[in-house]
Amino acid sequence: MLTRRLAIQSGLATIAMPAVLRAQTLSGQITLMSYAGIFQDNYTKTVIEPFQQKHPGVKVNFVPGGSSAQMVGSVRAQKADPQTDVVIMDVTTSSIGNLEGLFEKLTPAEFPVLNELLPEARAAGGEFGPAVTFDHLVIVQDAALNPQLTKLADVWRPDLKGHIALAAPPNIQGLALTAMTEKMEGGDYRKSIDAAMKKLKELAPGVNTFDPNPDGYSLILNGVAKVATGWNARAQLYSDQTNGKINVLLPPEGSVFQVNTINLTAGSKNRAAAAAFVAHALSQDAQKAFTERMFYAPSNAKAQIDAKALARTAASPENLARMIPVDWNEVLKVRDQWNNRWRREVIAAAR
Amino acid sequence: MTVSRRLPLLLIPATLFLLVIYVWPSLGLFRNAFNEVGPTGAMVEAWSLATWRATFHDSFTFELTLNSLWLSSVSTLIALCMAYPVSLFLFRTDSRFRGLLAVVAIMPMLVSGVVRVFGWLAILGDRGLVNTTLQSLGLISTPLKLVFNWTGVTIGLAESIMPYMILALLAGFGRLDRTLEEAARSLGASPFRTFRRVTLPLSLPAIALAAGLGFVLSMSAYITPKLLGGGRVFVLATEIFEQATTNTNWPVAAVLAIYTLVLLLALLVVSNLVARRLQR
Numbered sequence: 001m002l003t004r005r006l007a008i009q010s011g012l013a014t015i016a017m018p019a020v021l022r023a024q025t026l027s028g029q030i031t032l033m034s035y036a037g038i039f040q041d042n043y044t045k046t047v048i049e050p051f052q053q054k055h056p057g058v059k060v061n062f063v064p065g066g067s068s069a070q071m072v073g074s075v076r077a078q079k080a081d082p083q084t085d086v087v088i089m090d091v092t093t094s095s096i097g098n099l100e101g102l103f104e105k106l107t108p109a110e111f112p113v114l115n116e117l118l119p120e121a122r123a124a125g126g127e128f129g130p131a132v133t134f135d136h137l138v139i140v141q142d143a144a145l146n147p148q149l150t151k152l153a154d155v156w157r158p159d160l161k162g163h164i165a166l167a168a169p170p171n172i173q174g175l176a177l178t179a180m181t182e183k184m185e186g187g188d189y190r191k192s193i194d195a196a197m198k199k200l201k202e203l204a205p206g207v208n209t210f211d212p213n214p215d216g217y218s219l220i221l222n223g224v225a226k227v228a229t230g231w232n233a234r235a236q237l238y239s240d241q242t243n244g245k246i247n248v249l250l251p252p253e254g255s256v257f258q259v260n261t262i263n264l265t266a267g268s269k270n271r272a273a274a275a276a277f278v279a280h281a282l283s284q285d286a287q288k289a290f291t292e293r294m295f296y297a298p299s300n301a302k303a304q305i306d307a308k309a310l311a312r313t314a315a316s317p318e319n320l321a322r323m324i325p326v327d328w329n330e331v332l333k334v335r336d337q338w339n340n341r342w343r344r345e346v347i348a349a350a351r
Numbered sequence: 352m353t354v355s356r357r358l359p360l361l362l363i364p365a366t367l368f369l370l371v372i373y374v375w376p377s378l379g380l381f382r383n384a385f386n387e388v389g390p391t392g393a394m395v396e397a398w399s400l401a402t403w404r405a406t407f408h409d410s411f412t413f414e415l416t417l418n419s420l421w422l423s424s425v426s427t428l429i430a431l432c433m434a435y436p437v438s439l440f441l442f443r444t445d446s447r448f449r450g451l452l453a454v455v456a457i458m459p460m461l462v463s464g465v466v467r468v469f470g471w472l473a474i475l476g477d478r479g480l481v482n483t484t485l486q487s488l489g490l491i492s493t494p495l496k497l498v499f500n501w502t503g504v505t506i507g508l509a510e511s512i513m514p515y516m517i518l519a520l521l522a523g524f525g526r527l528d529r530t531l532e533e534a535a536r537s538l539g540a541s542p543f544r545t546f547r548r549v550t551l552p553l554s555l556p557a558i559a560l561a562a563g564l565g566f567v568l569s570m571s572a573y574i575t576p577k578l579l580g581g582g583r584v585f586v587l588a589t590e591i592f593e594q595a596t597t598n599t600n601w602p603v604a605a606v607l608a609i610y611t612l613v614l615l616l617a618l619l620v621v622s623n624l625v626a627r628r629l630q631r
Contacts, residue, residue: 069599076394076601092392096599099393162477168582170597209499210582223478333390335598343411347583351500 027057028270030277033071034088036064038237038294043088046289051280058273068093075102075265082267085274088132088281090172091124091259092328092335098128103263106130110275113282113300120257121299129263132281133233133296136314136323137176137256139249140230140238142220152184152251155227156199161206163226165219168210168347169339173229175331176256178338183324184253190330193338197345204350220246231258236295236312250314254324257314260296291315384605392599402602411585412607416614419586422501422576423569426508427516430565431558434513438520438557439550442527453521457514464511464574471507471579472498499581507575512568516561523557555629563622567615587611 034043040062048060065071068090075087075097087094087103097103105127108114114122114130121131141149149155155164167173178189178196185195212219216228217238235248262281268274280286287303290296297315298305310316314323331338387395387402406412441453459467474480475497482494497503527550535545573588580589587607595604 067596070596072599073596073601093599096392096394099389099391170593208581211577211580213578224476329391332392335392339598340411343585351583 025057026055026273026276028273029059029061030085030268030270030274031061031063031083032086032088032277033063033065033074033084036066038234040064042237042294043290046293047281047286050286050289051277054280055273055276058276060277065089072097072102076100079267082265082269084265085268085270086277086281087263087265088260089263091131091261092172092332094125094129094261094263095329095332097263098126102266103128104266104268106264106278111279111282113279116284116300116302117282118299118301121259124259125261125263129261129278130282131259131299132262133260133290134299134314135231135233135258135260135296136250136319137173137180137258138230138232138235139251140216140220140228140235141247141249142226143245143247145226148247149227149249150252151249152180152253156203160227162208164203164207165209165212165216165225165228166203166207167212167216167229169342170335171211172258173231174210174342175335175338176258176326177229178342179256179324179326179331180251180254184251189324189326193341197341200342200346201349204346207350210347210350217246232312232314233294233296250319250322252322254322255314256324256326259328380605380608383601384609386602386605388600388602394599394601402606406603406606406610412610415585415587415590415607418584419570419588419611422504422508422584422586423566425505426512426569427562427565429505429509430513430516431562433509434516434520434561435554435558438517438524438561439554441517442521442524443529456517459510460514465578467511468507468574468578471503471510475503475506498579500583501580503579503581504576504584507579508569508572511572511575512565515568516565519561519564520554520557523560524554526556527553556626559622559626559629563619563626566618566622570611570615570618587614 032048034040044062048062052058052060063084065074065084065087071087071089072093075082075084078084079100079102087097089097094103106114106125106129117130120134124131139149139152139155149157154160166177169175169178178193178200181199182189182193182196185199187193187195189196208225209219212225212228215234216225216230217235219225220228221238221242230248232248232250235246239246239248262278264271264274264278282300284300284303287298287300288305291298291303291305291313292309295309295312297313305313305315311319314320383394384402385398385400387397387399389395437456441449441456444452446452472479476482477494479497481497482491485491486494497506531553532545532549535549536542540548571588573592576584576586576589577592588611591604591607591611594600594607
């Protein structure tokens with residue numbers, strides 16, 4: 001007998017059937033391009049493997065793409081015959097890809113998960129791929145350093161002369177540090193960076209390297225530097241992995257978000273599976289798993305993150321209050337100008 | 352068809368290979384140099400000279416050129432001073448270990464450039480071999496700044512081009528005749544005078560050849576200035592890489608790459624002219 005409950009259930013099943021069938025019939029291979037090293041290792045464990053369990057017919061190939069600029073370069077070079085389906089990269093470069101038609105626009109009709117994202121996450125990509133992780137610039141310091149740095153202004157301490165590793169522009173860390181220093185000096189990067197340049201010029205003679213290789217965390221662990229700029233997520237993980245040999249400081253003067261967006265390549269050869277992966281990467285489960293593993297702040301507002309893990313990201317209310325709102329699309333317009341000022345004023349003062 | 356007429360056919364595989372892997376990408380690079388970059392960093396397809404004008408109106412391009420020329424000159428000179436005695440010894444020795452010694456001399460070529468540079472970081476760093484030794488001998492109290500500056504890059508670059516220069520010198524020592532030196536000695540010339548009046552003039556073509564090669568390799572070196580320069584050493588090669596892979600500014604990278612190529616070709620022509628004149 002057809003009861004009302006049965007009728008509703010049948011109706012819902014009918015509506016859901018295409019999606020269920022699609023999920024069951026997804027197959028083939030997709031190529032995901034993003035950062036190598038610990039990002040790849042942890043993203044594979046927390047996001048890719050669960051996706052493959054949900055869709056046994058789909059194989060996700062992770063291709064390390066180097067820096068974000070190198071990734072957009074690869075996608076640009078493959079425009080006529082795309083070899084990658086999904087790319088996770090920094091928003092400053094993904095916006096270049098969006099303008100060049102390398103990535104697809106995503107609609108809430110096809111990706112209902114977009115409605116679960118933070119407004120900042122949606123805004124980051126515009127109509128294109130949204131933010132998948134948030135990170136922020138931190139000061140990384142040798143745990144043996146005494147006294148420990150407690151604020152950004154401490155980087156100028158005389159005892160640190162010759163032990164500082166900074167990543168100068170055009171590296172995005174250098175751009176972020178410029179905005180942070182301007183704020184520390186009471187200015188606003190949108191109006192001028194004169195105060196930041198003056199202050200950074202004072203720091204320059206004490207800087208060991210403006211191009212940390214392989215990175216600031218390693219230089220501290222190898223004893224080459226005592227203080228460096230870094231990204232929170234990686235710094236937190238390195239701190240854990242080395243049993244606290246490095247400490248991570250979110251300066252009370254403020255920090256800057258770095259946004260990674262997830263992008264669906266225009267002309268993807270296995271679009272259905274690639275779109276399913278994008279939806280999965282933005283889902284509550286994937287966001288929770290990755291945040292708790294690697295301390296990137298989630299972009300899905302509904303993800304229920306463990307309180308301890310959340311406190312180590314910029315998503316906790318206390319940390320969130322310290323963030324300086326930076327519009328990376330605006331910074332892109334002045335990037336070359338900042339880069340030239342660093343070379344002519346800051347780095348020149350270090351020679 | 353006679354054998355001599357068929358000989359040019361042997362060139363076809365190499366020509367096709369070069370067309371595909373060198374000429375075609377170079378044409379792509381040339382095309383990129385005429386594109387433009389919008390205010391938000393996106394590349395705009397165009398046939399424009401705007402990037403060329405902007406690049407050559409920027410005084411930093413000339414700073415990069417002078418930096419590259421200076422660094423290459425100094426590194427080549429240092430490498431030449433070290434490679435010449437080694438090459439002369441290898442050319443002259445009758446030792447049965449000559450082959451082995453030659454392999455040892457050029458062995459650094461067999462090691463990855465990145466590995467060698469990280470080796471230099473371990474040797475020249477604040478807590479490296481050099482500073483530790485000098486400090487333990489009481490010769491210095493604070494570590495010398497030997498890396499992340501021009502000093503480190505010059506040392507690393509000189510070392511990296513030395514094996515190539517040894518090979519070039521060995522190849523160019525053909526005119527060096529031992530009997531001429533023996534004649535000079537029998538006429539009463541001192542060893543130094545013999546070297547100055549006979550050996551050195553006869554080896555000048557080899558020196559020109561090796562110097563040209565070393566200079567070109569130094570000009571195009573990227574890994575050493577990037578890793579040992581600590582972000583303080585700006586040369587054309589590092590700037591091309593930065594523009595292409597950090598700034599995503601392919602048009603500027605292409606303009607600088609073409610400029611560097613033309614500069615290197617001009618230097619090679621000059622080097623060849625000098626070598627030919629010295630051979631007369």
